[in-house]
Amino acid sequence: MSAFPLTPVGEEDIDEPAFSEIVARLDRAGVDSIGALGSTGSYAYLTREQRRRLAEVAVRAAGRTPVLVGIGGMRTVDVLRHAEDAQAAGASAVLLAPMSYQPLTAQEVYDLYADVTATLSVPLVVYDNPGTTHFTFSDELHARIAALPRVASIKIPATPADPSRARDRVAQLRARIPAHVTIGVSGDPAAAGGLLAGCDTWYSVLGGLWPQVCLALARAAQRGDADGASSISDGLAPLWELFGEFGSLRVVSAIAEQMGLVGSPNLPRPLQGLPGEARRRVDQVVERLAPVLARV
Structure with missing residues (x-):
């Protein structure tokens, strides 16, 4: 379970001490990895310098957690x-x-990943x-990109709610990509179904806030405990209903x-908190x- 923490962005700057403690909580909880500066981390709204500092803070606060x-x-x-x-900050x-303003073509997206992986020393x-x-x-584009050096995982959208369709979706993609490339589900309401359908990882928004309950769900799915997960x-x-209505x-x-x-x-404005x-x-x-949280 990879936990994606919130980046607290104030009117003037980022609350780095609060961010550091949020990350440290995840390390103490024993999450498998921490996804700093994901969408929950508001990376698209931040300057390069802010992102550089936050990467350093995250790596330092995460201890031994990747x-x-x-x-x-x-x-x-x-x-x-x-x-x-x-990489300079020590990211694993x-x-x-x-990202784009003008719509991207499949070839442009492939070239983006080819250009980036050519210079990387981390997955x-x-x-x-x-x-x-x-x-x-497309699955064809995923297959082309997955064959590039350093590509280690694909974070896919939510799998279908129907278990058989979810298994088919994961199997369809897995058949097109190299064996060493893992598949991770996102969209927290689909986490249990995605993991039970064969996804290797859950890239979790809620895990960045409530790691214990998310770890319990992930571990149950990894054991094959479909009822538990x-x-x-x-x-x-x-909570999933609120995610769908207001955005996670x-x-x-x-x-x-x-x-x-x-x-x-x-x-970060223009984003605003809930009224x-x-x-x-x-x-x-x-x-x-x-009561749900108390049981885990």
Whole structure:
């Protein structure tokens, strides 16, 4: 289970002490890896210098837990600079989504990954997130990119809810990529189904905030305990509904603030925290989930 922490961004700068403690909590919880500067980490809104500092803070706070650092950018030259900074900070791997303003072609995306992997000395995770990037990978493109040096994993969107279709989806992709390249599911509501369908990893938003319950779900799935994994996920259904309605970033931001982990505001404008009624709903759901969290 790879946990993706929130980056608390204030009006003027980043709350680095709060970010450091959020990362350290994940290390203490025993997560398998930490994904700094992912989408939950608001990397696209930050300057190169801010991202460089945050990579250093994350690696230092993570102790012995491996850290993968997001390196996405609008231009290839910027991605290469972010990759250089992440490696200099001691990142164990990097995470790359194909960001763009103009829509990208499949060849342009392939060339992006080819250019970046040619200079890397650490593994790379391909971030397939069409909801954010508005680029849809084909399995053929995944196969081409997965054959590049240093490509170690593919972070795919949520698998289908139907278990047989989820297994078919994972098997279809796995048949096209090298054996050493792992498949990781994202979209937290699909985590149990994705892991039970054969995904190797869960790249988790909620894991960056509530690592214990997410680890319990992941470990159950890894043991083949479908009932256990599904039971935990079903118990979190009210939260998944909020993720779908408001976006996971805003919901996690509200919970982190409620827990006293971050101050307010903590999202980079123009992003804003949830308004009154939505925030009250989040508070109510967290209160309802207390028994689920207490059981793990």
